[in-house]
Amino acid sequence: MGLTVPTFLLDTGLLFADTYALKRRVEQRYGVAIRSVRPRLDLADQAAAHGPRLWQRNPDHCCYLRKVAPLKEALAGVDAWITGIRADQSAARADARAVEWDDQFGLLKINPLAAWSRDDVDRYVQAHDVPINPLLLQGYPSVGCEPCTSQPRAGDERAGRWAGLEKTECGIHQRLPILDQEPSR
Numbered sequence: 001m002g003l004t005v006p007t008f009l010l011d012t013g014l015l016f017a018d019t020y021a022l023k024r025r026v027e028q029r030y031g032v033a034i035r036s037v038r039p040r041l042d043l044a045d046q047a048a049a050h051g052p053r054l055w056q057r058n059p060d061h062c063c064y065l066r067k068v069a070p071l072k073e074a075l076a077g078v079d080a081w082i083t084g085i086r087a088d089q090s091a092a093r094a095d096a097r098a099v100e101w102d103d104q105f106g107l108l109k110i111n112p113l114a115a116w117s118r119d120d121v122d123r124y125v126q127a128h129d130v131p132i133n134p135l136l137l138q139g140y141p142s143v144g145c146e147p148c149t150s151q152p153r154a155g156d157e158r159a160g161r162w163a164g165l166e167k168t169e170c171g172i173h174q175r176l177p178i179l180d181q182e183p184s185r
């Protein structure tokens with residue numbers, strides 16, 4: 001008997017069209033319904049409350065509103081969550097373990113791929129015909145929100161995320177100094 005594991009996508013409203021298409025392909029391929037976890041504020045409401053294009057002026061605050069806070073709500077009452085992070089993705093993830101306590105959300109965090117390399121992932125994808133985001137084959141080794149994702153010229157596979165900023169994580173895998181007040185404009 002198989003286990004039913006609830007799955008979700010953190011849908012910031014700013015993902016690539018290819019990412020939304022991948023969600024539909026994964027649902028069809030594996031016969032699952034992936035829940036879209038969305039922020040309380042849509043983009044228009046966020047712009048009205050915090051100014052336009054918050055991701056350009058204060059990406060930590062934007063990530064908090066569109067990723068960290070919705071994830072915290074989605075994980076309420078849950079004993080554990082499973083992620084796809086790997087230790088070799090970046091320096092910020094080098095300490096990732098297969099099973100660890102998630103202090104930020106107060107539950108177990110399971111990272112089955114923690115010790116996998118990029119080559120391990122590629123081999124598994126090929127062997128099992130796993131649907132992938134086509135952007136991975138177009139020079140984007142890591143894909144997040146469209147405004148904050150670029151093709152890296154050098155560095156680790158997450159170097160194209162928030163390129164040009166010191167920011168390397170959105171805050172769901174690494175606690176950030178979150179600004180709760182209106183950011184300066």
Ligand code: SF4
Nearest residue numbers: 055059062063145148
């Ligand atoms: S990755 Fe960029 S657009 Fe997405 S939530 Fe964070 S700052 Fe906002």
